Amino acid sequence: MEVKTMELLGIWVAAFLSLAIFSFLYKDNPIYKFAEHLFVGISAGYVLIQELAGTLIPNLYHPLREAFLGISPSKWTRLGALVLGIMILLRFFKKTTWISRWSLALIIGTFAALRITGYTQSDLVKQINGTMLSLSGKDLAWASWDGASVMNNLILIIGVITVLVYFFFSLEHKTPLKQGALIGTGFLMITFGSSFGYTVLGRVSLLIGCVQDLYIYAERRYGYSSLFCGVGIIIYLILWEMGNKAKNRAEPSS
Amino acid sequence: MGSKGLDKRWIFLSVGLAVLVFLKLPLHLTYSPDQKTLGVYKAIEGLPPGTIVYLSVDYGPSSKAEILPMHRALVYHILNRDLKIIAGSVWSSGPPMIDRVFSEVCDELKKQGKEKKYGIDYVNLGYKSGQDVAIAKIGTSIPETFPRDYLGTPVKDIPLMNGVNNFEQIGLLCNLSVGSPGARQWLQQVQTRYKVRMVAGVTAVMAPDLYSFFQSRQIEGFLGGLVGAAEYEYLLKRPGLAMAGMNVQSLTHFLILGFVVLGNILFVRDILRQRKDKGIKTSS
Numbered sequence: 001m002e003v004k005t006m007e008l009l010g011i012w013v014a015a016f017l018s019l020a021i022f023s024f025l026y027k028d029n030p031i032y033k034f035a036e037h038l039f040v041g042i043s044a045g046y047v048l049i050q051e052l053a054g055t056l057i058p059n060l061y062h063p064l065r066e067a068f069l070g071i072s073p074s075k076w077t078r079l080g081a082l083v084l085g086i087m088i089l090l091r092f093f094k095k096t097t098w099i100s101r102w103s104l105a106l107i108i109g110t111f112a113a114l115r116i117t118g119y120t121q122s123d124l125v126k127q128i129n130g131t132m133l134s135l136s137g138k139d140l141a142w143a144s145w146d147g148a149s150v151m152n153n154l155i156l157i158i159g160v161i162t163v164l165v166y167f168f169f170s171l172e173h174k175t176p177l178k179q180g181a182l183i184g185t186g187f188l189m190i191t192f193g194s195s196f197g198y199t200v201l202g203r204v205s206l207l208i209g210c211v212q213d214l215y216i217y218a219e220r221r222y223g224y225s226s227l228f229c230g231v232g233i234i235i236y237l238i239l240w241e242m243g244n245k246a247k248n249r250a251e252p253s254s
Numbered sequence: 255m256g257s258k259g260l261d262k263r264w265i266f267l268s269v270g271l272a273v274l275v276f277l278k279l280p281l282h283l284t285y286s287p288d289q290k291t292l293g294v295y296k297a298i299e300g301l302p303p304g305t306i307v308y309l310s311v312d313y314g315p316s317s318k319a320e321i322l323p324m325h326r327a328l329v330y331h332i333l334n335r336d337l338k339i340i341a342g343s344v345w346s347s348g349p350p351m352i353d354r355v356f357s358e359v360c361d362e363l364k365k366q367g368k369e370k371k372y373g374i375d376y377v378n379l380g381y382k383s384g385q386d387v388a389i390a391k392i393g394t395s396i397p398e399t400f401p402r403d404y405l406g407t408p409v410k411d412i413p414l415m416n417g418v419n420n421f422e423q424i425g426l427l428c429n430l431s432v433g434s435p436g437a438r439q440w441l442q443q444v445q446t447r448y449k450v451r452m453v454a455g456v457t458a459v460m461a462p463d464l465y466s467f468f469q470s471r472q473i474e475g476f477l478g479g480l481v482g483a484a485e486y487e488y489l490l491k492r493p494g495l496a497m498a499g500m501n502v503q504s505l506t507h508f509l510i511l512g513f514v515v516l517g518n519i520l521f522v523r524d525i526l527r528q529r530k531d532k533g534i535k536t537s538s
Binding site for chain 2: 022025026046047050051053054055058059062063110111114115118119121122123126127129130131146147156191194195198199200201202204205206207208209210211212215
C-alpha cells in the first residue's frame with residue numbers, strides 16, 4: 001500500500017512526539033520540553049479555530065448576516081449575545097472591568113440553575129428511586145453474580161444506609177451508629193479499591209494504545225519511523241547527559 | 255534495598271518492556287460480556303432499521319487508546335443495522351475523531367457491499383462550546399444548536415436532518431466520553447429531562463461513576479474502558495484493537511500485582527528491621 005508524503009510526514013511527527021513525551025520517564029529533558037510546549041501552543045490555536053468555526057461563525061455571524069439581509073429578521077436577537085460577549089472583553093481595560101461582571105453573572109447563574117435542576121433530577125431523585133428495591137418476588141432470584149437478586153439488592157440497601165451513617169455527623173458515633181459507620185467504611189474501601197483498579201486498567205490501556213501505534217509506525221512502509229526516532233532520542237539523551245556532566249565538572253558548585 | 259530505595263524508573267521500564275513483548279505473543283483470551291455491555295448491544299439490536307441514533311463524541315486523541323475501539327465498534331454496529339447516526343461533540347477535539355471513524359467504518363462496510371452516504375445515513379454536526387448549556391440546548395433543538403454541519407453545510411440542506419428537531423425524533427442517545435462534559439452531563443441535561451433511552455462508552459476511570467446509573471436503569475448499558483470495548487468487539491464477532499490490547503492488559507496486570515506484592519513485602523521487612531534496631535538500642 002502506497003503511503004502519501006503528507007501522511008508519512010504526519011506519522012514521523014507522531015512517532016517523534018510520542019517518544020519525546022515518553023522520554024520524561026527517564027527525566028525532564030529538552031526534547032520533552034519541546035514536545036510539551038509544542039502541544040500547549042498547538043492546542044491553544046486549535047481550540048481557538050474550533051470556537052470560531054464551530055460556534056461563533058454558525059451561531060453568531062451567519063444568523064446576524066441573515067437578519068441583516070432580511071432573510072430572517074427574528075435573528076437580530078443574536079445581537080444580545082454579541083453585546084454580552086463584547087462586555088466580557090471589556091475586562092481587559094481597568095476602567096471598564098466592572099461591566100464584564102454582568103455577562104459573567106449571567107453565565108454563572110445559567111450554569112448554576114442548569115446544574116442544580118439536572119443534578120437534583122438525575123443524581124438525587126432518580127438515585128433514591130433506584131435504591132427502593134424489592135427484597136422478595138416470584139421473578140427475583142435469591143442470589144446471582146450479575147443483575148438483580150435478593151442478595152444483591154440487600155447488599156445495595158445495606159451499603160447505602162451504612163455509608164449514609166458514616167457521613168452522619170450530627171450525633172457522636174457510639175454503638176449502634178459506630179457499627180453502622182464501620183460497615184459503611186468497608187463499603188467505601190471496596191469502592192475506592194475498585195476505582196483504583198479501574199484507574200490502573202485505564203492507564204495501562206493508554207500505554208497499550210500508544211505502543212500499538214508505535215508498532216505500526218515501525219513498519220517498513222512508514223520508514224521504520226518509531227525505531228529511528230527512538231534511537232535518535234536515546235542518542236540525544238546520552239549526549240545531553242555527557243554534556244551536563246562535563247558542564248558540572250567545569251563549573252564546580254560554590 | 256528498602257521499600258523506598260527502588261528507583262521508580264525500573265517499574266516504568268518493566269511495564270513498558272512487558273507491553274512491548276506481550277503485544278507480540280499469540281494469545282487469544284475468551285470473553286464473557288457482562289450485563290452492562292449486553293445492555294448496549296441489546297439497545298442497538300432492538301432498534302428498528304431507519305431509527306436515528308444521536309452519537310455524542312466527547313473525547314480527543316489523548317484518550318483514543320480506550321475510546322476509539324468502542325467508537326469504531328458502535329458506529330459499525332449502528333450503520334450495519336441500517337440505523338442512522340447524527341454525531342456531534344461538546345469537546346473541541348471530537349469532530350476529527352467523528353470524521354475518522356465514519357471514514358474507516360464506511361470503507362469497511364463498502365467492502366462488505368453496504369454503501370453508506372454522508373447526509374443520508376450519517377452526519378457530523380461538529381463541535382459546540384458551552385458545556386452543560388450546549389447539551390441542554392441540543393436537548394431543546396438540534397438544528398438551532400447546530401445550524402450547520404462540520405463542513406459548513408446548512409442542516410436544512412441535509413436530508414438526514416429533515417424533520418429532526420429534538421430528541422422526540424431520536425431513538426437512542428449514545429455518548430462516548432472521557433470527562434466533563436460527558437455522560438453525567440448528558441444524563442442530567444437530556445436523558446432525565448426528555449426521557450431519552452441512553453447508552454454510554456467511557457474510560458475506565460469514569461466507569462465506576464456510571465454503575466449507579468446503570469443499576470437505577472437511567473442508562474441501559476455502558477462500555478467501561480478497553481475491557482468494555484473488547485467485550486463489544488467479541489459480541490459483534492469483529493476482533494479489533496481492543497481484543498488485541500486486552501490480552502496484553504491481562505498479562506500486564508499480573509506484573510503490576512507482582513509489584514504491589516513486592517512493595518508490601520519490602521515494606522513489612524523495613525518495619526521488622528526498624529523494630530529490631532529499636533530493640534537492640536533499648537537493650538544496649
